[in-house]
Amino acid sequence: MRLLLITNDYLPKAGGIQQYLGNLVERYDGPVQVIAPKDTAAERDAQVVRSKRKFMWPTRGTRRWIEEHADRFNPDVILFGAPYPLPTMGPALRASLGVPYGVIAHGAEVTVPAAFPGTRQLLAGPVKQADVVFANSRWTAGKVERITKRSVTHLGIGVDLESFHPSDAGSSDELVVGCVSRFIPRKGHAEVLHAAAGLRSRGYRVRASIVGRGRLEKRLRQVAESLEVPTAFHVDIPWAELPGRYREMDVFAMPCRNRWLGLEQEGLGIVFLEAAASGLPVVAGASGGAPETVLPGRSGFVVHDRDGLVEALEILVSDRARMSAMGTAGRAYMEDEFTWDQVMERLRSGLEQAVKNAS
Secondary structure (H helix, E strand, O other): OOEEEEOOOOOOOOOHHHHHHHHHHHHOOOOEEEEEOOOOOOOOOOOEEEOOOOOOOOOHHHHHHHHHHHHHHOOOEEEEOOOOOHHHHHHHHHHHHOOOEEEEEOOHHHHHHHOOHHHHHHHHHHHHHOOEEEEOOHHHHHHHHHHHOOOOEEOOOOOOOOOOOOOOOOOOOOEEEEEEOOOOHHHOHHHHHHHHHHHHHOOOOEEEEEEEOOOOHHHHHHHHHHHOOOEEEEEOOOHHHHHHHHHOOOEEEEOOOOEOOOOEOOOOOHHHHHHHHOOOOEEEEOOOOHHHHOOEOOOEEEEOOHHHHHHHHHHHHOOHHHHHHHHHHHHHHHHHHOOHHHHHHHHHHHHHHHHHHHO
16 A cells, blocks of 8 residues: 655654654555655655755645655555645545545644634644544544544554663662653643752752753753752753663653643653653653553653642652552553554554545
8 A cells, every 4th residue: 555645744853743754654564655845954765755845835836746746656545744734735635646635633733723713624624524534642533523523543652662661770879850852831841850859858869861952941951050950951862862861760750731721732742652661650741642651550640730740759759669660560551552563553454444435
């Protein structure tokens, strides 16, 4: 089954959606071609056709350009990497190419357009007309179903269980509380630093590890310094270095929260999966699909505020046996529910059904 993926979000550009789609392409077991924006950092790749523009809008010119490449590739099915704005070309491409199209929904790119009448219509129309719609989490699937009044297939997210694995080394006397994510307000890095300071004031020997990049870097460094929390900042590291950074941690916490009256929420949070696969107990914020990544009380905790974060972390750092048991449970949860084999089977099944229904 020949797959044509059309997306504005693709590697080497950093981001969760980009990495997610890259994993799908890498693991897809048939011919696949990607249509993506211009990226000067991208290496030449026969699988990827690059636009002359850094962002593709669903214009008539863009559609004709896609049709030219699609005619040469001869796909069996089209898949849009996000539900907005490119899928507005979906019905026209289906008509001109004679193949069905599908859409993948991730989270924020659903909640923000859906909040406004004009963009909600632009989002809902092409998604509702799609031959198949996938979502990265059950929370996202429910959101899309409410907006479009149609069924959505839970695709899920996989984690690389070979790259992300538990450390062979034991914990040191000073425990490391880590957070991995973009440095933006809703991810909660500052809350992790405040929680670490609270634990230190109670006599616990903890330090912090902050991994990521973003506009709040300077502010976070100032917070760590003012709270006198020993903190290692690992900024803009290559992906190959990331698994090792998790293995330097003892506990993972990302107390993500909703912002802008719920416009910004966590679609799922692949960092929670990477942390759990690395054998870490996970403390997740109660935002969007993030709670799906945790078995509360078994592999970690879901928290709603700073007090809850401090309480969860204190339970863990005060009981190393429980901390270890939760890490083991989290790893098992990833092996059971969050493998790429499972994701690819759901993807292929959904696409095959779309092709069958269209024939």
